[in-house]
Amino acid sequence: MQPKRQLLIDTALDLFYKSGINSIGINEVLSVSGVAKRTLYSHFQSKEALILAALQQRHTTFIGWLEQKLLGSQSDTEVIQRLFTALASWFENQEQLLGNFRGCFFINTSAEFSDVNSEIFRFCHFHKDQVRHVISQHLTAANHAMLDHICLLKEGAIVTAHLVIHPFLIDAESRRLRY
Amino acid sequence: MQPKRQLLIDTALDLFYKSGINSIGINEVLSVSGVAKRTLYSHFQSKEALILAALQQRHTTFIGWLEQKLLGSQSDTEVIQRLFTALASWFENQEQLLGNFRGCFFINTSAEFSDVNSEIFRFCHFHKDQVRHVISQHLTAANHAMLDHICLLKEGAIVTAHLVIHPFLIDAESRRLRY
DNA sequence: CAATAAGTAGACCGATTTGTCTACCTGCGA
DNA sequence: TCGCAGGTAGACAAATCGGTCTACTTATTG
Numbered sequence: 001m002q003p004k005r006q007l008l009i010d011t012a013l014d015l016f017y018k019s020g021i022n023s024i025g026i027n028e029v030l031s032v033s034g035v036a037k038r039t040l041y042s043h044f045q046s047k048e049a050l051i052l053a054a055l056q057q058r059h060t061t062f063i064g065w066l067e068q069k070l071l072g073s074q075s076d077t078e079v080i081q082r083l084f085t086a087l088a089s090w091f092e093n094q095e096q097l098l099g100n101f102r103g104c105f106f107i108n109t110s111a112e113f114s115d116v117n118s119e120i121f122r123f124c125h126f127h128k129d130q131v132r133h134v135i136s137q138h139l140t141a142a143n144h145a146m147l148d149h150i151c152l153l154k155e156g157a158i159v160t161a162h163l164v165i166h167p168f169l170i171d172a173e174s175r176r177l178r179y
Numbered sequence: 180m181q182p183k184r185q186l187l188i189d190t191a192l193d194l195f196y197k198s199g200i201n202s203i204g205i206n207e208v209l210s211v212s213g214v215a216k217r218t219l220y221s222h223f224q225s226k227e228a229l230i231l232a233a234l235q236q237r238h239t240t241f242i243g244w245l246e247q248k249l250l251g252s253q254s255d256t257e258v259i260q261r262l263f264t265a266l267a268s269w270f271e272n273q274e275q276l277l278g279n280f281r282g283c284f285f286i287n288t289s290a291e292f293s294d295v296n297s298e299i300f301r302f303c304h305f306h307k308d309q310v311r312h313v314i315s316q317h318l319t320a321a322n323h324a325m326l327d328h329i330c331l332l333k334e335g336a337i338v339t340a341h342l343v344i345h346p347f348l349i350d351a352e353s354r355r356l357r358y
Numbered sequence: 359c360a361a362t363a364a365g366t367a368g369a370c371c372g373a374t375t376t377g378t379c380t381a382c383c384t385g386c387g388a
Numbered sequence: 389t390c391g392c393a394g395g396t397a398g399a400c401a402a403a404t405c406g407g408t409c410t411a412c413t414t415a416t417t418g
Contacts, residue, residue, distance in 0.1 A: 004365075020291050022201040026406060036366045037407080047406065108290035110342050112199050114281060116349050125346045132343075151343075156335025163289050164311075164330075167304045170295050183395075205376060215396045216377085226376065 005043040007033050013054040017105050021051055022112050051109075051120060058105050059127050063134060065097045070138045079138045080150060087154065091161040103162030107155075184222045186212050192233040196284050200230055201291050230288075230299060237284050238306050242313060244276045249317045258317045259329060266333065270340040282341030286334075 011033035015024045026047055030037055044050045069086040073079045091101050102108070110124040136147050190212035194203045205226055209216055223229045248265040252258045270280050281287070289303040315326050 018293070020201075020293055022199070022291065023293075025404070027404085037368080038409085039365060041407070042364075102293060103290065107286070107338060107342060108293070111282065111287035111290035112201065114197070114199055114202075114287075116346050122346070125342060128343050152335035152339055153331060154335070155338040155342075156331035156333070159286060159334040159338055160331055163286060163304060164307050167295050167301070204374075206374085216398080217379085218395060220377070221394075 004035055004039055008035055008040055008043065008050065009053050009057050011035075012050050013057055013105075014099070016051070016054055017058070017099065017102055017108075020112060021109060026050075048120070052123060055106070055109065055120070055123050055127070059123075059130070061097060062127075063130060065095065066131065066134055070134070073138055076139050076141055076146075079135070083135065083150070083154070084157070087157055087161075091157075091165070101161065101166070104155075104158045107159065183214055183218055187214055187219055187222065187229065188232050188236050190214075191229050192236055192284075193278070195230070195233055196237070196278065196281055196287075199291060200288060205229075227299070231302060234285070234288065234299070234302050234306070238302075238309070240276060241306075242309060244274065245310065245313055249313070252317055255318050255320055255325075258314070262314065262329070262333070263336070266336055266340075270336075270344075280340065280345070283334075283337045286338065 008029065012024075012029050015029060015032065026037070026040065029035075029050070030040060040050070044053065066083075066086070070079055070082055073082055086095070089095050090098050093100050106124040106127045110121050113120040113124075115121060132147065132151050135150060139147065187208065191203075191208045194208060194211065205216070205219065208229070209219060219229070223232065245262075245265070248261055249258055252261055265274070268274055269277050272279050285303040285306045289300050292299040292303075294300060311326065311330050314329060318326065
């Protein structure tokens with residue numbers, strides 16, 4: 001419909017996810033996308049509106065990806081297996097839909113916009129809530145404790161993959177290239 | 180020894196942890212601490228040096244706090260119990276040494292400085308490594324798989340407390356105040 | 359044809375950023 | 389008494405930030 005608007009969101013999401021939102025200025029989004037500044041501000045009221053659109057898009061993509069991964073599971077055990085298999089595949093950059101893994105966009109963003117009452121932080125909170133809801137809907141047993149455990153491990157896995165394991169892999173890679 | 184230097188680190192850490200590093204300018208650190216700009220740049224080469232000093236201080240504080248919490252445990256089970264009891268106490272703002280809970284300073288910071296090769300990101304990675312090492316040294320059994328599980332749950336708990344549970348508590352609080 | 363919506367390039371604005379510089383003050387030890 | 393380390397206040401520079409504005413160019417469509 002509005003290809004420029006979509007291009008702006010795609011570009012912004014890419015850059016924001018790669019480098020953090022506060023590190024990316026509006027001018028960088030413009031020069032990378034090749035869109036004029038006037039056009040950006042005809043589609044979005046402010047940078048914050050663009051950020052929220054990018055968060056919204058990432059949210060929709062992620063929920064869709066997750067739904068598809070869990071669809072058709074035959075048991076709770078299979079749901080859990082599928083979930084963590086999918087996460088592992090994401091961490092290893094095997095999930096094209098999600099792009100190169102750089103942690104969870106919503107965890108990262110909430111670290112930059114820490115005011116709990118800001119719209120941006122609340123959207124991050126909302127996203128986590130929705131992911132939890134998707135998982136719960138694929139479980140037959142309405143076991144809240146198990147759901148909590150699954151979500152706890154999921155968050156732990158994402159953060160650990162980003163901050164602990166991923167740098168280690170890059171270290172290994174750079175050593176391999178040096179020798 | 181150099182009280183102004185220490186005051187700058189304390190102030191910077193406070194502000195950085197509360198609002199995120201990119202949201203806090205050097206001028207804010209100066210006006211809050213009451214120190215002159217010239218003095219800051221006589222102690223630190225750049226803002227990045229101040230950031231690293233703040234990370235270093237938080238690291239030392241956190242490791243010391245953790246050591247003290249785990250000291251004297253009689254079994255692996257007790258280590259685990261003590262660890263998660265201490266974390267829960269931190270989340271509930273009962274740990275004066277660590278200040279008001281706003282997630283893990285190192286997870287938050289690594290979200291803002293996502294370049295894996297930057298000194299700041301590497302320090303965050305280093306911190307997580309050291310925490311893991313402290314925990315492993317208090318366990319009698321050299322069980323790598325169990326250590327991994329503990330660390331995974333720990334990270335999950337920190338992120339979940341920050342992004343999922345804490346906003347919920349603040350919601351409840353604001354509702355309580357409204358009615 | 360004419361009107362309109364959507365786009366471009368880029369100058370410009372005021373605020374803010376990190377960092378430098380000048381000029382001056384103060385307390386301490388040789 | 390002299391020198392100096394360590395401090396203050398704040399002007400200043402250069403860059404960058406988000407955002408506005410003018411003037412012009414398309415493309416579509418009634």
